[in-house]
Amino acid sequence: MRVVLSTYGSRGDVQPLAGLAVKLRELGVPVRVCAPPDEEFARRLAVDGVELVPVGPAVQAAVRAAVKGAPPAPGDFPRRVATMVGQFHEAVAATAGPGDTVVATGLFPAVAGAQAAAETVGARFRYVALQPTMLPSPHHPPFEYPGHPYLPGVTDNRELWQDNIRTMNALFREPVNARRASVGLPTVDNVRDHVLTDSPWLATDQLLGPWPEFAGSTVVQTGAWLLPDHRPLPAGLAAFLDAGEAPVYVGFGSMPMGGAPDAAREAVTAARALGRRVVLARGWAELALADGGDDGFAVGEVNQQALFPRIAAAVHHGGAGTTTAAALAGAPQVVVPQMVDQPYWAGRVAELGIGVAHEGAVPTVDSLTDALRAALAPEVAARATALAREVRTDGAEVAAKLLLA
CATH class of the missing domain: 3.40.50.2000 (Glycogen Phosphorylase B;)
Structure with a gap:
């Protein structure tokens, strides 16, 4: 077969x-x-x-x-x-x-x-x-x-x-x-x-994206299908991480950010206002740091599984993959949802107490500063660390075995 x-x-x-x-x-x-x-x-x-x-x-x-x-x-x-x-x-x-x-x-x-x-x-x-809201x-x-x-x-x-x-x-x-x-x-x-x-099958973690059962439901939830990533971090990024305290990650993945073109700049400004260094992921919006300050580092496609355990928090769009990767790493999150399932993941992050759901898709420096300050609170970090131990990583194996049954 x-x-x-x-x-x-x-x-x-x-x-x-x-x-x-x-x-x-x-x-x-x-x-x-x-x-x-x-x-x-x-x-x-x-x-x-x-x-x-x-x-x-x-x-x-x-x-x-x-x-x-x-x-x-x-x-x-x-x-x-x-x-x-x-x-x-x-x-x-x-x-x-x-x-x-x-x-x-x-x-x-x-x-x-x-x-x-x-x-x-x-x-x-x-x-x-790949998200409960599709069913x-x-x-x-x-x-x-x-x-x-x-x-x-x-x-x-x-x-x-x-x-x-x-x-x-x-x-x-x-x-x-x-x-x-x-x-x-x-x-x-x-x-x-x-x-x-x-x-239908649902490939989300049972804790992060649960499927509440109801009469007549026939959904099979396998857990999230994770792809192990063994790539090392770029040498420049690794050196940046080693040179100071854990930075804030800012990245919006495949979102073009046409409706919020200043989101990255404002997120970087908010992180700096709280005394935090920044790792900026360029993503499909081709984001760039506005200056050459030594408190920021811009990176292309990167191994999040290696990066996220070394950050203080992640500011992102709320894609299922990024949300799950940050949760697995125990990193507090600020989710700025743009479309489709992203408001759902933002809501789950807030409900679980592992971060903050930004209200609306277009942030300001003030709204991001408030959200990031809340996400960096010790109790949120503690909850994110605790929840990371509960997220399962065997969803792809479960699905593979079901296909062969």
């Missing part, structure tokens, strides 16, 4: 699949990853000997183009959905075969294409969510798509999820069904529930 892992998204979507791929390879299972052709994804997978099957355009280039250019016309959306469904159907169908297993996450059209491919070639299919539950509302607001006056999550079926059908059913019909597959009436399946 071969396992084909499929996703379209940023590093936060690709890296968990890489973690699962490594565990599958350790168990002797052939595995390939269908993902965007970004160089950083291919390079990271190659470190662990995992083959990347490139699908679609590079994500980083698409994100930068979207920030700098005019937004796509609403009428172009169905065409873009159809293109992605077709790209992933073709790539996964060419990679998987009868008796194989396809595991998919990421943008909905990519998952729908991978699922159709599994049906086409006679492979098993597993949908995996229907009475404990949280669905994602509110632009142009498809919640029903006026409705606050019950069950009703909102029921209406979400209508929203997903309006956005995705026609292009998904057109592809399915073109390859001889039956069309579906409820595209959301068909793609999510009746037994």
